[in-house]
Amino acid sequence: MSRLIVVSNRVPVPSKDGGAAAGGLAVALQAALQERGGIWMGWSGESSGEREPGALSLQQKGNITYALTDLTDTDVEEYYRGFANRVLWPICHYRLDLAEYGRKEMAGYFRVNRFFAHRLAPMIEPDDIIWVHDYHLIPLAAELRQMGLKNRIGFFLHIPWPPADILVTMPVHEEIMRGLSHYDLVGFQTDYDLQNFAGYLRREGIGDDLGNGLFDSHGRTFKAGAYPIGIETAAFAEFAERAADNVMVQKTRRSIEGRDMIIGVDRLDYSKGIIQRLEAFERFLTSNPAYQNKVTYLQVTPKSRSEVPEYEHMQKMVAEQAGRVNGAIGTVDWVPIRYVNRSISRNVLAGLYRLATIGLVTPLRDGMNLVAKEYVAAQDPDRPGVLVLSRFAGAARELKGALLVNPYDVEGTANALARGLAMSLEERRDRWSMMMEHLLSHDVSLWCKDFLRDLVAVPSSDGSGAHG
The missing domain is CATH 3.40.50.2000 (Glycogen Phosphorylase B;)
Structure with missing residues (x-):
């Protein structure tokens, strides 16, 4: 069975007394990581000031390696507080009046995703399955592909996905959509979000719905589906x-x-x-x-x-x-x-x-x-x-x-x-x-299994076979 690598903005590292992180999502992902063995990587929540962050902080718990990195003050301001939470968050929640787009913040968002990719890549083995979470990390797969990685990479969006009329108000909507096309499986919470995604591809003429959840866009074939998250x-x-x-x-x-x-x-x-x-x-x-x-x-x-x-x-x-x-x-x-x-x-x-x-x-x-x-x-x-x-x-x-x-x-x-x-x-x-x-009958462990099953089974865009 292939190892699993989970990447999210923040990582729920278990407490020092060995207790599991609270919350159904953390419990489900930790169970999947323990079963397959793997890595959970993300931001530590700490800043290194303006110094380039040092080596990844690694912590082993059973079969899971928690890999955390600090970010600089500039990174936090531009990537996290800036583009992620003052552009993507309001636009995905239909609040155009609150979106504050700035080219500097946009550049910081893509820069930090590149930084994550460079930190993660040396730990990835050819058979690993990678699961990226949420709006902070949409460009991560494109950065990893740029480095030559051909692994299965899935993405799950925990927040709403808006219709085309709203999404196109964001000056970098094309780059964001191109980023999603580099995943093998893109998961949304509801069928409405999936319809909004497919509608944008159709309306902007940058992709085709091939049926059975498969899409073709930016020269890649990938799957998109609705995977409503549950609780334990x-x-x-x-x-x-x-x-x-x-x-x-x-x-x-x-x-x-x-x-x-x-x-x-x-x-x-x-x-x-x-x-x-x-x-x-x-x-x-x-x-x-x-x-x-x-x-x-x-x-x-x-x-x-x-x-x-x-x-x-x-x-x-x-x-x-x-x-x-x-x-x-x-x-x-x-x-x-x-x-x-x-x-x-x-x-x-x-x-x-x-x-x-x-x-x-x-x-x-x-x-x-x-x-x-x-x-x-x-x-x-x-x-x-x-x-x-x-x-x-x-x-x-x-x-x-x-x-x-x-x-x-x-x-x-x-x-x-x-x-x-x-x-x-x-x-x-x-x-x-x-x-x-x-x-x-639709709890969080089923959500996790369904997503990983489909990620393994989706036909690979580069023609490689599915991993188990």
């Missing part, structure tokens, strides 16, 4: 059941004093629709005064990319809005919105999901959204909660038992909250069972 469903369900006894979860249960709890858990990001969600909750309370003092909304929002001005501004807006609603509607013994602006351990979160009557997941745009899946997996089968889910999250393509909402429609989301809180136990169970059955 069964394990998370057990985790949540045990977490109900967690001290912090028990304290929260006592503190809400028998009220229904609505929970939202999001990184602080403009794509998550937190402002619109707070407006919808306020509208729900003003339209349904009987629920005042009977429901508490807990919004957990760890800080994110606070060095980027848009995020700092958003943090201020969210805090002010939560404060305004609490001041206007709250009472001496009831705070309508509990806003927590820091990380909470996964163990506590699992217990809080289980405690919540409604999981409120309303991004304006999201590749998948694993919070929606974790909320469903965490529920008590006898008394499951209701998932209120944005139709613009990739998870909406799978979770048919959710109440789907348009997050831009504040009134509609408020009505969905009222419907969810009033829903009969029988309907809640029916909706939950349908979603849980799907999540159990």
Whole structure:
């Protein structure tokens, strides 16, 4: 069996006590790497100032070699904060108004991908299978091909892929698409993302859809498909059941004093629709005064990319809005919105999901959204909660038992909250069972196996045979 090499912007190195990194994606990829043996390479998260970074930092854990590299301050500014997070991220999330394109940042993005390729290439053996993750590293395969590597290379995009009208607003859209053509398999979260990708090739006249998921572009034949990412469903369900006894979860249960709890858990990001969600909750309370003092909304929002001005501004807006609603509607013994602006351990979160009557997941745009899946997996089968889910999250393509909402429609989301809180136990169970059955049969390990199976099987553009 060929070795596996995983490349991602950041690498979840296990803690020194040997514990696995939290999160289903890390667990699945580590399991695949342990089975095949291999390397997980990426940025350390550290800067070397303006000095050229030294040798890769290598750490061996079982069959896996974790290979980390520092970046210079300039690299971090141009590649990570610049092009990746101020051009690609907003454009892929349909926010053209927030994209700040600069030629210097674009050059830094391609330069760092070249740097990654030069660091990675000496470790690659001819039979290795390479799996590259996410928007930070789109040009990596082209750089490796330039160096003569003919290995199978797959790419998975964890965020949405926009339609042609949006993508072409980016001055380097042709170079980005050319970069994707150097992979043997390009994976997206949903069929909609795949359709957007195929539509761009057709519209710009730079590729052909050959059928059966095969495409021809820039002189290469490759496969593209939808691979919706899952969670470690069964394990998370057990985790949540045990977490109900967690001290912090028990304290929260006592503190809400028998009220229904609505929970939202999001990184602080403009794509998550937190402002619109707070407006919808306020509208729900003003339209349904009987629920005042009977429901508490807990919004957990760890800080994110606070060095980027848009995020700092958003943090201020969210805090002010939560404060305004609490001041206007709250009472001496009831705070309508509990806003927590820091990380909470996964163990506590699992217990809080289980405690919540409604999981409120309303991004304006999201590749998948694993919070929606974790909320469903965490529920008590006898008394499951209701998932209120944005139709613009990739998870909406799978979770048919959710109440789907348009997050831009504040009134509609408020009505969905009222419907969810009033829903009969029988309907809640029916909706939950349908979603849980799907999540159990489409977990993260299946996602990983399906992608690697297809990467091995796809006909190679250079005519070489498939590796096992």
